[in-house]
């Protein structure tokens with residue numbers, strides 16, 4: 001029998017993203033590769049939740065793959081939620097978490113541009129739509 005969670009996953013795409021906040025209150029943002037959905041726009045690091053993963057497990061995996069740093073799932077706090085329709089594809093449901101603790105120094109493991117930005121600097125970037133909404137709603 002099909003489990004209800006499989007039916008849900010077939011109808012929408014669960015994506016997690018992490019707002020890493022440094023001691024100065026800046027946010028880590030990275031640029032999406034050109035040619036992909038939202039190519040060239042800036043976003044929080046993260047990605048799709050794989051089958052069998054919890055959102056926080058997916059975050060820890062994606063952050064390690066993309067930035068080469070270790071974040072403990074328990075240090076990621078759920079923050080905000082947004083949803084975006086896509087033509088001919090499942091809508092994305094983006095879950096934003098926040099962390100102020102990690103191990104290691106971030107680097108662009110996938111060749112992406114990235115940096116630390118104040119809220120105002122972030123809002124001056126060409127952000128992905130849901131990410132712009134998140135930064136506006138954040139109280140850092």
Ligand SMILES: Nc1nc2c([nH]c(=O)n2[C@@H]2O[C@H](COP(=O)(O)OP(=O)(O)OP(=O)(O)O)[C@@H](O)[C@H]2O)c(=O)[nH]1
Pocket residue numbers: 015016017036037038043044045046047048084092094128129130131
């Ligand atoms: N990781 C991430 N994805 C975001 C953000 N905002 C946002 O709209 N998305 C969208 O969420 C979807 C899934 O993200 P992803 O990073 O796994 O996408 P991808 O195309 O790189 O997947 P792939 O690694 O399987 O090729 C993409 O359509 C992406 O544009 C964000 O802040 N972080």
